[in-house]
Amino acid sequence: GAVVSQHPSWVICKSGTSVKIECRSLDFQATTMFWYRQFPKQSLMLMATSNEGSKATYEQGVEKDKFLINHASLTLSTLTVTSAHPEDSSFYICSARDYRGFLYNEQFFGPGTRLTVL
Amino acid sequence: AQSVTQPDIHITVSEGASLELRCNYSYGATPYLFWYVQSPGQGLQLLLKYFSGDTLVQGIKGFEAEFKRSQSSFNLRKPSVHWSDAAEYFCAVGANSGNTPLVFGKGTRLSVIA
Numbered sequence: 001g002a003v004v005s006q007h008p009s010w011v012i013c014k015s016g017t018s019v020k021i022e023c024r025s026l027d028f029q030a031t032t033m034f035w036y037r038q039f040p041k042q043s044l045m046l047m048a049t050s051n052e053g054s055k056a057t058y059e060q061g062v063e064k065d066k067f068l069i070n071h072a073s074l075t076l077s078t079l080t081v082t083s084a085h086p087e088d089s090s091f092y093i094c095s096a097r098d099y100r101g102f103l104y105n106e107q108f109f110g111p112g113t114r115l116t117v118l
Numbered sequence: 119a120q121s122v123t124q125p126d127i128h129i130t131v132s133e134g135a136s137l138e139l140r141c142n143y144s145y146g147a148t149p150y151l152f153w154y155v156q157s158p159g160q161g162l163q164l165l166l167k168y169f170s171g172d173t174l175v176q177g178i179k180g181f182e183a184e185f186k187r188s189q190s191s192f193n194l195r196k197p198s199v200h201w202s203d204a205a206e207y208f209c210a211v212g213a214n215s216g217n218t219p220l221v222f223g224k225g226t227r228l229s230v231i232a
Contacts, residue, residue: 032217034219034220041227042224042225043208043222043223043224043225044162044208044222046219046221049217049219051217057217093161093162095219095220106167107212107219107220109154109161109162109164110161111160111161112160112161114159
């Protein structure tokens with residue numbers, strides 16, 4: 001149980017295009033989802049926190065208009081990188097948490113999405 | 119604010135040797151502590167976690183960690199390292215709160231030599 005999926009697992013796009021990454025909790029309801037970004041050989045940096053049905057809370061330095069997050073249901077959150085540029089190339093990882101149930105004290109991580117912007 | 123320090127950026131051990139990866143945390147309340155492993159190009163895999171109770175925690179792949187409140191540490195250990203253990207290891211601290219995300223250390227890269 002407690003599986004989180006991400007789609008796509010990797011994507012290559014041209015500079016200036018937008019890319020959408022989906023994060024799904026497959027067997028539990030994710031009341032909160034987190035989006036992290038990881039550059040090569042670095043740690044995970046939190047980008048934003050989203051609660052179902054609410055606007056996402058972004059970390060300082062993360063552009064809200066570039067990284068659009070939608071958490072429309074208890075099992076799906078999406079991250080859209082708008083007008084992507086090469087510096088947006090990174091490994092994006094989502095995680096999900098259900099703070100209402102017995103899984104409340106854990107975050108479950110997706111497998112990550114590798115974005116390469118040409 | 120909570121933080122995690124992993125003092126060792128890179129560690130090299132011989133196959134069959136013992137391993138200890140250090141993790142120190144800063145947190146105002148009782149922390150929830152985690153160790154994750156990440157192979158190149160892959161996602162995170164949870165090795166073990168500490169919420170409460172016994173301070174020595176057993177995890178997968180033969181790993182264990184000990185929570186020492188007095189030292190604010192949660193070091194990861196393995197008695198005999200295998201070549202397949204070569205990877206990046208992350209320590210993380212969290213809270214029992216729905217909106218509080220895990221905070222990660224910078225990671226320790228483990229290399230295993232024959």
